[in-house]
Amino acid sequence: MRMSEGVEWGLHCCLILAWLGTDEPVPTAQFAAWFELPPAYLNKRLQALVRAGILTSTPGARGGFRLARRPEQISLMDVVAAVEGREDVFRCTEIRRRGEGAEAPEREFLQPCGIAAAMRKAELAWRRELAAQTLADLMEAAPPSAGGRARRHYERTRR
Amino acid sequence: MRMSEGVEWGLHCCLILAWLGTDEPVPTAQFAAWFELPPAYLNKRLQALVRAGILTSTPGARGGFRLARRPEQISLMDVVAAVEGREDVFRCTEIRRRGEGAEAPEREFLQPCGIAAAMRKAELAWRRELAAQTLADLMEAAPPSAGGRARRHYERTRR
Ligand code: FES
Numbered sequence: 309m310r311m312s313e314g315v316e317w318g319l320h321c322c323l324i325l326a327w328l329g330t331d332e333p334v335p336t337a338q339f340a341a342w343f344e345l346p347p348a349y350l351n352k353r354l355q356a357l358v359r360a361g362i363l364t365s366t367p368g369a370r371g372g373f374r375l376a377r378r379p380e381q382i383s384l385m386d387v388v389a390a391v392e393g394r395e396d397v398f399r400c401t402e403i404r405r406r407g408e409g410a411e412a413p414e415r416e417f418l419q420p421c422g423i424a425a426a427m428r429k430a431e432l433a434w435r436r437e438l439a440a441q442t443l444a445d446l447m448e449a450a451p452p453s454a455g456g457r458a459r460r461h462y463e464r465t466r467r
Numbered sequence: 468m469r470m471s472e473g474v475e476w477g478l479h480c481c482l483i484l485a486w487l488g489t490d491e492p493v494p495t496a497q498f499a500a501w502f503e504l505p506p507a508y509l510n511k512r513l514q515a516l517v518r519a520g521i522l523t524s525t526p527g528a529r530g531g532f533r534l535a536r537r538p539e540q541i542s543l544m545d546v547v548a549a550v551e552g553r554e555d556v557f558r559c560t561e562i563r564r565r566g567e568g569a570e571a572p573e574r575e576f577l578q579p580c581g582i583a584a585a586m587r588k589a590e591l592a593w594r595r596e597l598a599a600q601t602l603a604d605l606m607e608a609a610p611p612s613a614g615g616r617a618r619r620h621y622e623r624t625r626r
């Protein structure tokens with residue numbers, strides 16, 4: 309079980325936008341060059357962030373992406389959900405009702421299966437932690453030089 | 468991103484063994500009939516639990532599976548790790564070092580990337596919660612009738 313690389317890509321692109329703090333949209337090509345990523349595939353990932361309301365996109369020759377909200381309003385959970393979807397990682401297929409379970413009285417199934425509930429409890433701890441960390445926290449945790457270098461690189465390479 | 472159904476199967480089979488509390492090995496065929504699962508595929512999953520030291524297996528015509536430890540010593544984390552492996556769900560590919568990042572001074576990379584660290588922190592919260600819940604807790608949370616029914620079903624259908 310592995311998270312798509314789109315989460316790493318998306319978070320890094322969002323962090324760059326947060327560092328640049330510019331109102332000019334940044335094109336896919338620039339992100340792709342930044343990290344040496346395949347532009348078409350990266351663009352798909354960024355479009356998923358647009359659909360999730362994390363980025364806005366401007367079409368056209370001078371188009372590109374901007375953050376749709378302030379960095380403190382974008383959590384890791386938002387980006388993970390945009391790329392991976394909101395479904396639980398553990399999905400109960402109700403095997404308790406199959407075979408022998410078919411003999412059980414219906415009232416045993418009024419509550420979710422205890423295994424499913426326990427797995428969900430653990431998953432919620434994960435999601436809560438993802439939701440508690442924002443782009444603003446990532447900016448603070450990054451090496452102080454990283455934001456400045458991002459801005460210089462941008463000034464040097466923008467159209 | 469989705470956890471293999473082997474986790475649901477494995478946990479339910481372990482729970483049955485915990486309920487039965489018998490020293491007789493329970494064969495794959497019995498678990499498969501219990502939940503209407505494909506025996507060969509289920510057997511593969513149970514073998515993974517054996518390799519992880521959660522179950523012991525006895526070969527032969529009267530062979531099958533037993534719990535290798537007491538229910539309070541088997542956590543959800545053990546079963547998830549046995550089926551899914553121990554690798555992190557989020558895997559950093561170090562894209563920070565690519566492209567523009569190649570210009571950064573080496574000391575910026577002495578610490579793990581802040582994004583990777585934040586993702587890991589969240590994942591640890593999940594793993595901690597999985598590790599904190601055991602088969603014994605699941606037994607307690609189950610409907611009181613479920614354990615008795617399992618034992619009666621076992622007595623009726625054993626070889
Ligand atoms: S029936 Fe799905 S986890 Fe128990």
Ligand code: FES
Binds near residue numbers: 562580
């Ligand atoms: S380089 Fe991998 S998460 Fe940042």
